[in-house]
Amino acid sequence: MLNVRSIFTQTSVVASMLMLAAPAYASFVQVTINVENLAPANSVSFAPLRFGFNNGTFDAFNQGEVATAPIISVAEGGSGSAWLPAFAAADPTAVIGSTMGGAVLPGATRSASFLINTSLNPFFTFASMVVPSNDFFIGNDSPTEYRLFDMTGSLLINSISLTASDIWNAGSEAFDPLNAAFLVGGNNSLRTPENGVVGFNFSELAGFNGLTTAAGYVFDSALTADTDIFRISFTVKTVPEPVTVALMTAGLLGMGLIVRGRRQGARAPLFETAL
Numbered sequence: 001m002l003n004v005r006s007i008f009t010q011t012s013v014v015a016s017m018l019m020l021a022a023p024a025y026a027s028f029v030q031v032t033i034n035v036e037n038l039a040p041a042n043s044v045s046f047a048p049l050r051f052g053f054n055n056g057t058f059d060a061f062n063q064g065e066v067a068t069a070p071i072i073s074v075a076e077g078g079s080g081s082a083w084l085p086a087f088a089a090a091d092p093t094a095v096i097g098s099t100m101g102g103a104v105l106p107g108a109t110r111s112a113s114f115l116i117n118t119s120l121n122p123f124f125t126f127a128s129m130v131v132p133s134n135d136f137f138i139g140n141d142s143p144t145e146y147r148l149f150d151m152t153g154s155l156l157i158n159s160i161s162l163t164a165s166d167i168w169n170a171g172s173e174a175f176d177p178l179n180a181a182f183l184v185g186g187n188n189s190l191r192t193p194e195n196g197v198v199g200f201n202f203s204e205l206a207g208f209n210g211l212t213t214a215a216g217y218v219f220d221s222a223l224t225a226d227t228d229i230f231r232i233s234f235t236v237k238t239v240p241e242p243v244t245v246a247l248m249t250a251g252l253l254g255m256g257l258i259v260r261g262r263r264q265g266a267r268a269p270l271f272e273t274a275l
């Protein structure tokens, strides 16, 4: 499914480029992302993936530093309710989204397609809560770690693969099954401050072994450092030149579309239910 919001966003992007007398040709591709939970059966699940095709400037957290409100909104709640708007504010022409369909259980997949201007948005940034947990997540520390497109619009990365050793503890909420997300009997709205910093940690997840998850399975971490847990794959389809020309023409003619695109973007975080 081609995302309508991304079309509007790209339309505004092209208009901006032309107004700045930047390149007369823009490279558009339709990018399909496929998300897979590779963790063992009954191990970790993931909140909907939050992601953005972007210019490489939005940086939500740093290893060894206190977690920011944007990354806490991913790590503690799964919703990204502060991450998504912070991303849009830092990089207004980014194409930002979430996977649909709720939590991604072991073995589950999700996919979505977007129209991307590869010269304006060559980078990919993502974040998702790992559950059950109090404040565990996956995400890229460096905003330029994953450059998807080169200067000519060619795809540079086919997939991003993560193992258990890539799981972060936000360091913001202390371990406590009673206050954890995705557990029967856990109250995710309660929390005990951890007063720590962002750091890698997957071993703490074994502390939830034997507890029943919200999805009904009894949790068994079964993770070692090199266990595959998550993969994001990218496939691209070139957008035919007439469509590109049409998008550029629309960008030239329709300043109204620019406003509409921004409004669509502002609403985007609301279409995905928080975990």
Ligand SMILES: [Ca+2]
Pocket: 059, 060, 061, 062, 063, 140, 141, 142, 143
């Ligand atoms: Ca960082």
Ligand SMILES: [Ca+2]
Pocket: 134, 135, 136, 169, 170, 171, 172, 173, 174, 175, 194
């Ligand atoms: Ca913690």
